[in-house]
Structure formats: structure tokens, C-alpha cells
Amino acid sequence: MYALEINNLKKVYKGGVEALKGIDLTVKEGDFFALLGPNGAGKSTTIGVLSSLVNKTSGQVKVFNHDIDNSLDKAKSYIGLVPQEFNFNQFETVQQIVVNQAGYYGVERKIALQRSEVYLKQTDLWEKRNSPARNLSGGMKRRLMIARAMMHQPKLLILDEPTAGVDIEIRRSMWKFLTDINKSGVTIILTTHYLEEAESLCRNIAIIDKGKIIENTSMKQLLGKLSVETFILDLDDDYQDIQLKCCKSELVDSHTLQVELEKGSTLNQLFSELTAQQVKVKSMRNKANRLEELFVRLVEHGRETQV
Amino acid sequence: MIQANYWVALKSILYKECNRFLRIWVQTLVPPAITMTLYFVVFGSLIGSRVGEVNGFSYVEFMMPGLIMLAVINNAYSNVSSSFFSAKFQRNVEELLVAPVPTYVIVAGYVGGGVIRATIVGFIVSLVALFFVDIQIHNFGVILSTLLLTAVLFALGGLINAVYAKTFDDISIIPTFILSPLTYLGGVFFSVSMLPDFWQGVSQLNPIIYMVNAFRFGFLGASDVSLTLAFSVLIGFTLVLFFTAVTLINKGIGIRS
Structure with missing residues (x-):
């Protein structure tokens, strides 16, 4: 009912x-x-x-x-x-x-x-x-x-x-x-x-x-429609450059790495690459709430198509 | 079952309304007592003794029912206009609008609150009057029915005023520019028979003449107008204002988008 x-x-x-x-x-x-x-x-x-x-x-x-x-x-x-x-x-x-x-x-x-x-x-x-x-x-x-x-x-x-x-x-x-x-x-x-x-x-x-x-x-x-999830990783040391193959990444500052993980990618792949480069991660978090990311994309997309 | 719910809703509105004016009794119940005491002292004792008799009664005796009615009219009107407008202003009228309460129950609740306050004030003014005049009662049924009908009528008027009001100023415009002149020219302080013929005719258009005279008849047994006509006017106006108030609130005038 x-x-x-x-x-x-x-x-x-x-x-x-x-x-x-x-x-x-x-x-x-x-x-x-x-x-x-x-x-x-x-x-x-x-x-x-x-x-x-x-x-x-x-x-x-x-x-x-x-x-x-x-x-x-x-x-x-x-x-x-x-x-x-x-x-x-x-x-x-x-x-x-x-x-x-x-x-x-x-x-x-x-x-x-x-x-x-x-x-x-x-x-x-x-x-x-x-x-x-x-x-x-x-x-x-x-x-x-x-x-x-x-x-x-x-x-x-x-x-x-x-x-x-x-x-x-x-x-x-x-x-x-x-x-x-x-x-x-x-x-x-x-x-x-x-x-x-x-x-x-x-x-x-x-x-x-x-x-x-x-x-x-x-x-x-x-x-489930969220195709990309953005994570912020707090690093244990100073880093000048980190290159990742599994996902898009950006060093925000020497201690903070932002990564965009596409749907289908796993955190294991990310951490394997980071370990290989001897990058130590202290903690990680979502850049924004997942629903928030989707909400913004949906509303913006709706407005673009209306225009 | 539904009718029982409506009865509970009506009692709740009445409880809230009575609680409101009793909570601020210094503003609602004391001022009419003081004002009417002054009227009795100034117009009754001081000036009244020089006026002599009106229609065979001492001036203070003649004036007393009108003064009670004056207090009843003002309090019935102002109670509902200020209460309903405050409810609109603070948006707590929405508490009623979202509930399964029919419009006629909302109207009855607010009007009932105004009538109860007006009746209490009428009783207080009557007590004050006892200090100045020996109150005689000719017909208690006429007194009670006139008082209640008049209170209902002006409470409805106050409600309609509050429905349309957009600011606190709007709820004082009608009392100042319409209600007060009609009341003071409504035979409270004089007999219509004292007026020149032309103005006697004009005064017949003032509905308050009928209420004051019917009420005076209840006390003194004398009236300038026929009792049947007075009650016809009272009931007629009451019905018109009741259906107007229900229609306005049903349409959501001033309270719904």
C-alpha cells in the first residue's frame, strides 16, 4: 500500500x-x-x-x-x-x-x-x-x-x-x-x-x-550510479610527486593526495601502487559525501540539459 | 466518532483561547473594569446628576446597560481579532490548518473564546456598576440572549478583520474608524428619542442601536426599538458574518498560499 x-x-x-x-x-x-x-x-x-x-x-x-x-x-x-x-x-x-x-x-x-x-x-x-x-x-x-x-x-x-x-x-x-x-x-x-x-x-x-x-x-x-568516488589520503611523509596508473590523482600538498577512483576500480589496486612507491598512508576519507557528489552532478546535469 | 473528535478539537481551541486571555489578564480583564469605573464616576455620578432623567430613569441607570454592552462589544471584537491575527503572524494557525478540524469548528473555537472573555468582562463591569446603581432585572432571558448574540456577532467581526489583516495596524483600523463611532452613536449615552427626526431615521441604520436597546430592555423594561426587530437584526447579521468567516477561511484568504 x-x-x-x-x-x-x-x-x-x-x-x-x-x-x-x-x-x-x-x-x-x-x-x-x-x-x-x-x-x-x-x-x-x-x-x-x-x-x-x-x-x-x-x-x-x-x-x-x-x-x-x-x-x-x-x-x-x-x-x-x-x-x-x-x-x-x-x-x-x-x-x-x-x-x-x-x-x-x-x-x-x-x-x-x-x-x-x-x-x-x-x-x-x-x-x-x-x-x-x-x-x-x-x-x-x-x-x-x-x-x-x-x-x-x-x-x-x-x-x-x-x-x-x-x-x-x-x-x-x-x-x-x-x-x-x-x-x-x-x-x-x-x-x-x-x-x-x-x-x-x-x-x-x-x-x-x-x-x-x-x-x-x-x-x-x-x-550505484556514482561513476567516480573521490578520496583524500593523508600521507605520512613529504612527497613531491606521485604518479598512479589505476586512477586519476593529484597531490594537493606534500602531505595530501586526492584520488578519483572510477567504478570498477578497487582500493587494493590503489594501495598496491602506493606501496610499490613506498608511500605511507596515515588515513583516508571521502572528499564529499557520496550522495552529495551525485546530487550536485544530477542537479547540474539537469540544468545543463534544460539550457 | 468524527463528531466526537470535532468536539475535542473545539474544546482544545476554547482551552487555548481562554488560557491566552487569562494569561494576560492585566491587559484583557482589568482595563475594561477601570475604563467603565471612570465612565460611571464621570458620566454617571458627576455629570449624570445634572442630566436628570432619561425615559423615566436616572441617567446612570439608563447608561448602565449600554456601558456593559460597550465593554462586551469591544472585548469580543478585540479578543478574536488580536488572537487570530497573532496566530497568523506567528504562523501557529497552521497547527489548526493541518489538523482534521472543519472550518466551522475553527470559527466556533475562536468566536467562543471571544464570547467567554466578553461575558467575563460583562460580569466584571456589572459588578463595578453595583457600586453606582441598584441593578434591576426586567427579563434575564433577554439580557443573556442579547449579550451572547452581540458577543458572537462582534467576535465574528473581529475574526473577519483578522483574516484580512496584514499588519497589526490593520486590526485597529476597523475598531477606531468604524466600531467606536457606531458604538458611541449607538444609544449607549442617549435615547434615540432625544435626536431630531432626521437623525432618528439615520440611527436606525446603526445595528448597535438594536443591541444596546434590547439589552437595556432586559434590565429596565424600556427600549427605543422593537425587541423582535432587534433580535432579527442580531440573528441576521450573525448568520451573514458566520458564513462569511467560514467562506473566507475555507478559501484560505490570508492564511494559505
Whole structure:
């Protein structure tokens, strides 16, 4: 069963800006799905349409088989939304915000209070439950929005850049939280600019650019398309020249070697050549996240072909 | 099941709205008490004693229902206009828009909050009035129904104002330039029968005349206008504004892209 089906979705804003140019997308139930794209690509407009904050121009959207045109309330009841910008009342307390939100979904106050303890503890906000939201840090506000979105126990959680501006420690704890939620059966759609986040969390991915889906596949297949992977090697000594036959290489400085390994080549070949030249390698790392490399290439390629 | 959910949603909006104006009670409940005390002191005790009787009642007795109504109108209107506009401004109105809450429940929740505040303020002003006048009640049913209908009507007006408002200035334009003149010329401080014939005719176009007079009838048993006409006007305007508010929010005016 599909958690989300989008057919030929178009959105033209007042003034003629064509934000969505007929996108088609499906997300299977239980999936952890990444919707990526550069700024202004149409990600937030798509999410806005799904959550009924943006009126679509045309097209069809179904959430767990409920068309938003004729059973909007049912469709909404399945969705939990974590928007990009803070959109809670800054003067209400943390617990009031999450309990009121549950009430809008028909969750009785008594049950909502019990759930608030569960989700505020899971997001490390329980100690702050009586603080006005304006007193929270940026990271805490992001977690508050996740706790709020979970209060009616949605089957589809949509997160629009949930970890923006959050430090790495909290980001990793949020990843763990989201992974656990997904394992419990909740379908998750994630947009993010942290591509390592998408790569480590998501199983399937769509890339949107200029209102069109330019890639829609599994993360594994997409990463398989990466024809070249760039590595940075930290060397143990000073080197003036290193020549490699197995791959393209460049000595960035006397201690750093950059190599581009093509698909099919192995690290063994690389290290054999380096050993033969008595080059000692202290450590190695990817120059960029693999998904990041692909993302940049796909978006740039899409723009070149459009030109 | 769905209707039960809507009821829970309505209670949640009401809870949030009441919590909002009670949290800032110094700004919401105290000022009308102080303002109305001043009205009673200045117009009732000091000037009123020189005015003499109006329609057979002392001036302070005559004025008292109108002053309560004045406070009810202002508070019902300003509560909803500021609350809904703040929700738009801070974008927390999105909490409601993404939830499976029908528009009429959202309207009822916000209007309900305005009505509750207006009723509390009306009660506070009535308590203040007790220091200046012996309150008599002619028909409690008329008092209560007029108060509630008027509060609903002006709360709806405040909501529509907030839907269209783009800045905080926009929510003070209607109260300043339309609501205040209509209220002060709406028979709070004078009887319509005191006006020249032409202005008596013009005043019939002011809907607040009907509310103030119906409310005054509840206390004193005397009114410048027919009670049936007053309730017809109240119910008519309320229905028109309710359907207008629901239509505007359904279309997403000012709240959806």
C-alpha cells in the first residue's frame, strides 16, 4: 500500500511562479523517504500541498488512499507535519503546545497529557514542559515540533529540514529517534540539506529541481550510479610527486593526495601502487559525501540539459 | 466518532483561547473594569446628576446597560481579532490548518473564546456598576440572549478583520474608524428619542442601536426599538458574518498560499 501517491501535481502561485510542474511521486507504507532538492526547487510547496497549507493548482494527492480533494480530513488525520519554520505560539508552554495539538486531532486531554510525557521525554524536553516555548534553544524548538507532530500518532510523518541549525550531538540523537519511529511502522518523508543525513537514514529518494522530479529511485540504486568516488589520503611523509596508473590523482600538498577512483576500480589496486612507491598512508576519507557528489552532478546535469 | 473528535478539537481551541486571555489578564480583564469605573464616576455620578432623567430613569441607570454592552462589544471584537491575527503572524494557525478540524469548528473555537472573555468582562463591569446603581432585572432571558448574540456577532467581526489583516495596524483600523463611532452613536449615552427626526431615521441604520436597546430592555423594561426587530437584526447579521468567516477561511484568504 502507498502512504502517498502524487499524480501530475501542479502549483502556480499568484504572479505566475510555477513552483510544481506536474510531479509524480509514490511513497510506500513504512518507507523512510528522502525528498531532496536545491533551495526553491519545490520541496516545501509539495509538503505544503500534502498538509493543505498550500492550495494546489491541479493534480491528485492521495494519503493512504484518501484523496485530499474528497476526504481531506481523513487524509490529514494520517499526517504529522514538522515544518521548516517554527510555527508554534512562543508564549505557550511546551506541554500546552503538544497537548493542544493532540486535541485538534481529537485526542482527549487526559490521553494527550499521558502522551505528552512519553514524547517530551523521548525528545529530552520533559524538564522544560512548563517553560514558554520562546525560552527554548533552537535545537529544543526543533525537537518540540517533532514531539508535537507525534502527539496524534500519525502513520505518515513529514519532516521539512528537521535538523537545520541543530548541533551534531542532538542531530544524531534525532536520527536515532526518527529511525526508531520508522521501525515502529511510521512512514517518514524527509527533506534536508544534510545529504549524509538522507544517505544514512533513507531507503528511497526523489530529487526535485525547478518543480520537476529529476530522480526517483532507491538510495542503493542511486548511489550505484556514482561513476567516480573521490578520496583524500593523508600521507605520512613529504612527497613531491606521485604518479598512479589505476586512477586519476593529484597531490594537493606534500602531505595530501586526492584520488578519483572510477567504478570498477578497487582500493587494493590503489594501495598496491602506493606501496610499490613506498608511500605511507596515515588515513583516508571521502572528499564529499557520496550522495552529495551525485546530487550536485544530477542537479547540474539537469540544468545543463534544460539550457 | 468524527463528531466526537470535532468536539475535542473545539474544546482544545476554547482551552487555548481562554488560557491566552487569562494569561494576560492585566491587559484583557482589568482595563475594561477601570475604563467603565471612570465612565460611571464621570458620566454617571458627576455629570449624570445634572442630566436628570432619561425615559423615566436616572441617567446612570439608563447608561448602565449600554456601558456593559460597550465593554462586551469591544472585548469580543478585540479578543478574536488580536488572537487570530497573532496566530497568523506567528504562523501557529497552521497547527489548526493541518489538523482534521472543519472550518466551522475553527470559527466556533475562536468566536467562543471571544464570547467567554466578553461575558467575563460583562460580569466584571456589572459588578463595578453595583457600586453606582441598584441593578434591576426586567427579563434575564433577554439580557443573556442579547449579550451572547452581540458577543458572537462582534467576535465574528473581529475574526473577519483578522483574516484580512496584514499588519497589526490593520486590526485597529476597523475598531477606531468604524466600531467606536457606531458604538458611541449607538444609544449607549442617549435615547434615540432625544435626536431630531432626521437623525432618528439615520440611527436606525446603526445595528448597535438594536443591541444596546434590547439589552437595556432586559434590565429596565424600556427600549427605543422593537425587541423582535432587534433580535432579527442580531440573528441576521450573525448568520451573514458566520458564513462569511467560514467562506473566507475555507478559501484560505490570508492564511494559505
